Amino acid sequence: MQLQQMYQEIILDHYKNPHGRGLRDPFDAESFQVNPTCGDEVTLRVKLDGDVVSDVSYDGQGCSISQASTSVLTDLVVGKPVGEAFQKLDAFVELMQGRGQVEPDEDVLEDGIAFAGVAKYPARVKCALLGWMAFKDAVARSQGAA
Amino acid sequence: MTTTAAPLDVTALRADFPILSRTVRDGKRLVYLDSGATSQRPTQVLDAEKAFLQQHNAAVHRGAHQLAEEATDAYEGARQRIADFVGADFGELVFTKNATEGFNLVAYAMGNAATSGPEAERFVVGPGDEIVVTEMEHHANLVPWQQLAARTGATLKWFELTSDGRLDLSDVDSVITPRAKVVAFTHQSNVTGVINPVDVLVAAARKVGALTVLDACQSVPHGPVDFHRLGVDFASFSGHKMLGPSGIGVLYGRRELLEALPPFITGGSMIELVKMEGSTFAPPPQRFEAGSPMTSQAVGLGAAVDYLSIVGMERIHAHEHALTVAALEGLSAVKGVRLIGPADAVDRGGAVPFEIEGVHPHDAGQVLDSLGIAVRVGHHCAWPLHRCLNAQSSVRATFYLYNTLDEVDALVDGVREAQKFFGVA
Numbered sequence: 001m002q003l004q005q006m007y008q009e010i011i012l013d014h015y016k017n018p019h020g021r022g023l024r025d026p027f028d029a030e031s032f033q034v035n036p037t038c039g040d041e042v043t044l045r046v047k048l049d050g051d052v053v054s055d056v057s058y059d060g061q062g063c064s065i066s067q068a069s070t071s072v073l074t075d076l077v078v079g080k081p082v083g084e085a086f087q088k089l090d091a092f093v094e095l096m097q098g099r100g101q102v103e104p105d106e107d108v109l110e111d112g113i114a115f116a117g118v119a120k121y122p123a124r125v126k127c128a129l130l131g132w133m134a135f136k137d138a139v140a141r142s143q144g145a146a
Numbered sequence: 147m148t149t150t151a152a153p154l155d156v157t158a159l160r161a162d163f164p165i166l167s168r169t170v171r172d173g174k175r176l177v178y179l180d181s182g183a184t185s186q187r188p189t190q191v192l193d194a195e196k197a198f199l200q201q202h203n204a205a206v207h208r209g210a211h212q213l214a215e216e217a218t219d220a221y222e223g224a225r226q227r228i229a230d231f232v233g234a235d236f237g238e239l240v241f242t243k244n245a246t247e248g249f250n251l252v253a254y255a256m257g258n259a260a261t262s263g264p265e266a267e268r269f270v271v272g273p274g275d276e277i278v279v280t281e282m283e284h285h286a287n288l289v290p291w292q293q294l295a296a297r298t299g300a301t302l303k304w305f306e307l308t309s310d311g312r313l314d315l316s317d318v319d320s321v322i323t324p325r326a327k328v329v330a331f332t333h334q335s336n337v338t339g340v341i342n343p344v345d346v347l348v349a350a351a352r353k354v355g356a357l358t359v360l361d362a363c364q365s366v367p368h369g370p371v372d373f374h375r376l377g378v379d380f381a382s383f384s385g386h387k388m389l390g391p392s393g394i395g396v397l398y399g400r401r402e403l404l405e406a407l408p409p410f411i412t413g414g415s416m417i418e419l420v421k422m423e424g425s426t427f428a429p430p431p432q433r434f435e436a437g438s439p440m441t442s443q444a445v446g447l448g449a450a451v452d453y454l455s456i457v458g459m460e461r462i463h464a465h466e467h468a469l470t471v472a473a474l475e476g477l478s479a480v481k482g483v484r485l486i487g488p489a490d491a492v493d494r495g496g497a498v499p500f501e502i503e504g505v506h507p508h509d510a511g512q513v514l515d516s517l518g519i520a521v522r523v524g525h526h527c528a529w530p531l532h533r534c535l536n537a538q539s540s541v542r543a544t545f546y547l548y549n550t551l552d553e554v555d556a557l558v559d560g561v562r563e564a565q566k567f568f569g570v571a
Contacts, residue, residue, distance in 0.1 A: 002171060003516040003567065007509075012568075038508055038524035039532065039539045061538045063508035064568075127508065 006121060007064065010114035015064040020074030024057035028142035031134040035126050040066050044134035046142055053077050053085050053139075058131060065115075065124050070131025072111045082139060088112070089132055096125045154457065154465045160548050162188035162453075174518025177553045182336055182364065182497050182544030183522050184386045187446070191389055194449035195442045205438055207415060221441055224448030225431075228396060231451040232362075232381075233372030238404060240397040240434040241444055245363045246286040248382030248397035249330070251434060252359055253290040254410040256328065257297050262408035269357075269407060273299035276325040278356070280305040280313055281534050282335050282342075285527045287361040287382075291330055300327065307534045311338045311487035318350045326356035333365035333381075337528045337542060338487030339470065339497030341365070348377045357403070363387055367454075368495050368546070369463035373398050385443060390450035394443035397434070404430035411436045462547045466496035469545040469554055473498045476558035482565060486535050496545035499526075499537075502561060504570035507541045513564035514541075519556055 027045035034041040042060030046053065056074045060067070069092075077085035091108045092115075100120035104113040118124050160166050163186045170176050178186065198220055204213035206221045222236075229239050242248045259269035271277065277291050277300050295302040305321055306314045313331075322329055329351040334341045344360065351358045360381040365371050367388035373381055380399045386392040399407065409416055409427055413436040418426040427433045454462065470491045477483050482503040488494060502510050511523035522542045525532045532539060543557055565571035 003513060006512065007567070039529060040508070063506035065508070121512070124508070124512070 005117040008114040011068040014068035014071040018071040029138045031137035033134040046138040065127040066130045069128045177519040179543040180520045181546035191449045195446040198445040224444040233374045240431040242395040244395040245382045245384040249290045251410040253294040258408045266408045271298045271300045275300040275327045278329040322350040324354045328357045330359040332361035334495045339495040341493045370459040385447040390447035391443040472554045499540040499542040505568045507539045510564045514560045
């Protein structure tokens with residue numbers, strides 16, 4: 001059934017038990033992103049320690065895809081240098097915009113590869129990218145402020 | 147509304163809509179419950195568009211050749227039939243690209259009134275004036291008024307909603323005051339299907355000399371509507387929600403108002419006399435139809451109102467009412483489902499929005515889609531309404547003449563399936 005391809009167990013697990021959820025202090029910058037077609041929203045904070053992403057915290061309302069992908073994001077980027085985090089971001093964006101034609105690299109995206117099935121549903125790609133766009137924006141803001 | 151007419155023969159009628167017999171998502175029978183967003187077109191409409199393009203296509207209101215003449219007749223003939231359908235006169239209907247453009251036309255024309263001479267004085271809006279809307283509006287009949295207020299310095303006011311999603315009309319005179327210049331409101335909510343008491347709002351607006359602008363997008367397709375009888379000053383609706391083509395909407399304006407209203411979009415076709423120093427404008431409706439207009443779309447919409455008239459608007463309304471009652475009943479019996487808006491079908495059209503506890507609307511829509519059921523998810527261009535009713539977003543099923551009770555059952559079963567899939571049942 002197609003539905004299971006999209007809603008992999010990993011996604012449902014992250015949705016039901018999200019990692020890193022909740023807004024925390026201290027933080028360097030915050031980003032609010034909204035998906036205007038469905039009203040889903042996320043507020044995400046980033047704390048950098050030098051060049052390293054030391055914390056990502058977030059809160060929001062959204063579907064399983066947007067919530068789970070933000071949860072996966074925190075696993076992937078916290079503790080990593082900004083450059084490496086952005087490589088993962090690029091890889092995730094490429095996967096999501098690939099219409100199901102991109103083979104994801106598990107070494108880079110870990111649990112993020114579970115979203116490969118979502119990429120086949122254009123209407124849901126924005127959901128999967130919501131938290132990631134907030135992360136990108138928050139990092140840019142924190143670096144701009146530095 | 148009671149009707150003695152025979153019920154619809156939906157099986158026969160569905161044969162007119164080829165798309166309804168296709169399958170989706172690996173062979174699932176299509177259950178189309180999203181007509182509130184866009185309706186499907188019957189063969190009769192598609193054939194009329196094709197016949198026009200194959201036999202009569204030409205630019206209208208220009209050219210002296212036979213095709214130009216036939217195309218103009220087809221275009222204006224459609225205007226006449228659509229006018230008859232909504233209780234208006236021929237010259238009171240303006241073709242627009244969609245309903246949204248109709249609302250913008252009125253809002254921008256009012257914004258232009260201050261610099262358009264004494265005739266347009268009655269439309270002038272400025273500081274101290276009030277523009278009244280409701281929390282129920284589709285963004286199309288909200289944002290243009292917010293913008294008009296912002297451009298002119300007028301104040302935006304609005305009717306709030308009761309907890310079950312109806313307009314709070316407990317103190318109409320405090321919202322529609324003598325400062326009101328325009329009162330814009332929906333006939334039928336695109337989210338909850340709530341039908342508003344047009345007479346109450348028109349009476350209050352008239353008392354203070356304010357213009358009324360009706361969003362008729364969800365009412366004209368689904369029941370008998372007579373603009374003259376309703377007494378509204380302006381109304382806007384779209385073709386694609388009433389079995390017609392996309393790319394065409396209709397603005398109704400009372401004749402004397404259209405005659406005094408300054409133009410919005412200017413250019414060719416809408417002029418009377420053009421000199422380098424300036425221009426004068428054609429009478430309505432041409433004044434509001436600048437540039438080459440849509441043609442096959444107008445013809446298609448003419449065919450759509452012919453189709454709807456043959457089926458009968460009262461019968462369509464009664465049919466949708468029965469589906470709505472069944473959907474409300476079926477969904478309210480599912481534990482964990484919260485209906486948004488009124489729990490009953492009184493003064494209500496065929497729209498049923500709801501939430502499923504523990505299943506985000508987007509996810510619910512995905513499960514329904516996997517079963518072949520097409521619904522709308524999100525805020526349906528009515529974000530303030532959702533906020534009022536404490537919903538971040540919703541799942542919305544909407545019905546039309548071609549939907550069946552079986553499809554309502556499929557929806558209810560699909561909701562249970564979504565609960566099972568996400569482990570909340």
